[in-house]
Amino acid sequence: MRIAVLGTGGIGGYFGGRLAAAGHDVTFLARGAHLEAIRAHGLVVTSVAGDFTVQPAQATDDIASIGGAGPVDVVLLAVKTWQLPPVLAALPALVGPGTAVITTQNGVEAPDQVADAVGRAAVLPGIAKLFVHIEDPGRITHVGGPGSLVVDEWSATPGAPSDRVTRLRQAIVDSGAASPVPEDIWAELWSKMLFVVPFGSLGAALDATIGELRSKPSSRALLEDAMREVEALARARGIRLPDRVVAGTMAFVDDQPADGTTTLQRDLLEGRPSELDAWTGAVVRLASESRVDVPLHRLLLEVLTARHPGALLG
Numbered sequence: 481m482r483i484a485v486l487g488t489g490g491i492g493g494y495f496g497g498r499l500a501a502a503g504h505d506v507t508f509l510a511r512g513a514h515l516e517a518i519r520a521h522g523l524v525v526t527s528v529a530g531d532f533t534v535q536p537a538q539a540t541d542d543i544a545s546i547g548g549a550g551p552v553d554v555v556l557l558a559v560k561t562w563q564l565p566p567v568l569a570a571l572p573a574l575v576g577p578g579t580a581v582i583t584t585q586n587g588v589e590a591p592d593q594v595a596d597a598v599g600r601a602a603v604l605p606g607i608a609k610l611f612v613h614i615e616d617p618g619r620i621t622h623v624g625g626p627g628s629l630v631v632d633e634w635s636a637t638p639g640a641p642s643d644r645v646t647r648l649r650q651a652i653v654d655s656g657a658a659s660p661v662p663e664d665i666w667a668e669l670w671s672k673m674l675f676v677v678p679f680g681s682l683g684a685a686l687d688a689t690i691g692e693l694r695s696k697p698s699s700r701a702l703l704e705d706a707m708r709e710v711e712a713l714a715r716a717r718g719i720r721l722p723d724r725v726v727a728g729t730m731a732f733v734d735d736q737p738a739d740g741t742t743t744l745q746r747d748l749l750e751g752r753p754s755e756l757d758a759w760t761g762a763v764v765r766l767a768s769e770s771r772v773d774v775p776l777h778r779l780l781l782e783v784l785t786a787r788h789p790g791a792l793l794g
């Protein structure tokens with residue numbers, strides 16, 4: 481398959497790297513010192529699921545040059561939410577009638593943003609579950625989590641995946657990652673939101689790891705309360721979340737590496753622009769639209785915005 485990885489960070493470097501190592505024709509969009517290191521030494525991935533290096537790796541900082549060779553089969557869209565606008569502006573040149581554009585962003589709004597650029601038929605909502613980051617220029621580190629990338633068509637027929645989704649899931653599995661079949665991709669996307677937004681915003685507000693949040697009774701209770709707010713919002717919007725989704729998510733929380741933190745928390749605490757608007761901001765915004773009360777998320781948004789004035793600047 482001809483694949484464009486737009487954003488070679490934790491997610492793009494990990495899943496794109498595995499697909500390249502498995503023999504697919506992958507071009508990585510990267511920039512700066514990271515791009516230089518990839519060009520010089522390849523893309524080096526250290527992973528609890530097995531280390532590998534893509535060398536040579538096809539990498540560029542010019543999206544137009546990828547589209548210049550015609551549409552690709554798959555776009556793995558793996559930039560942060562606030563980095564989407566310029567990438568989406570260039571995306572149409574990479575998309576032909578059969579191209580699948582996989583979203584990997586946390587939150588629930590990226591699929592619609594991509595659909596506005598290239599149409600719903602191209603979009604495969606995706607959910608990445610793993611802890612992975614850029615360690616140094618050219619080097620990606622995967623420290624834990626399921627290591628999965630769930631994908632499906634926008635309007636999937638249960639039990640009857642499209643040919644391109646079947647091929648893609650098989651390619652992901654053959655590359656050494658997991659790609660479980662979701663019952664309902666939208667419920668899966670919201671379930672991830674229900675996990676990551678409470679974890680991310682409370683982790684940032686309290687400067688706590690997942691191990692600390694889950695082991696102190698006070699923060700554990702807040703985590704569950706925040707998850708219940710997202711559950712109420714999702715159900716109000718007609719999302720068919722699994723029964724007992726909060727209990728199931730807390731069991732998942734208990735299973736994650738104790739020192740795990742979210743990308744949101746790390747970006748906020750290190751003073752970088754962040755996805756706060758797409759995570760906590762989206763919960764508050766969508767709740768107001770759906771007339772659902774989310775006081776804990778409102779408080780977290782207020783506190784984090786006041787404490788990190790650059791957080792909403794993309």
Ligand SMILES: NC(=O)C1=CN([C@@H]2O[C@H](COP(=O)(O)OP(=O)(O)OC[C@H]3O[C@@H](n4cnc5c(N)ncnc54)[C@H](OP(=O)(O)O)[C@@H]3O)[C@@H](O)[C@H]2O)C=CC1
Nearest residue numbers: 487488489490491510511558559563585586608610611612
């Ligand atoms: N990391 C994780 O464990 C998980 C992340 N996610 C989600 O996946 C998405 C991606 O996250 P993650 O991989 O951590 O992010 P990273 O910041 O690690 O990766 C994004 C990469 O894209 C690059 N980039 C952005 N715009 C451009 C551009 N126009 N041209 C070239 N390069 C560009 C960035 O470069 P630069 O640094 O120079 O801006 C960066 O290297 C997020 O929405 C996140 O919520 C989901 C599950 C787990």
Ligand SMILES: CC(C)(CO)C(=O)C(=O)O
Nearest residue numbers: 608609610611676742743
């Ligand atoms: C918490 C984590 C690593 C879970 O996949 C995540 O999605 C993020 O930090 O963006």
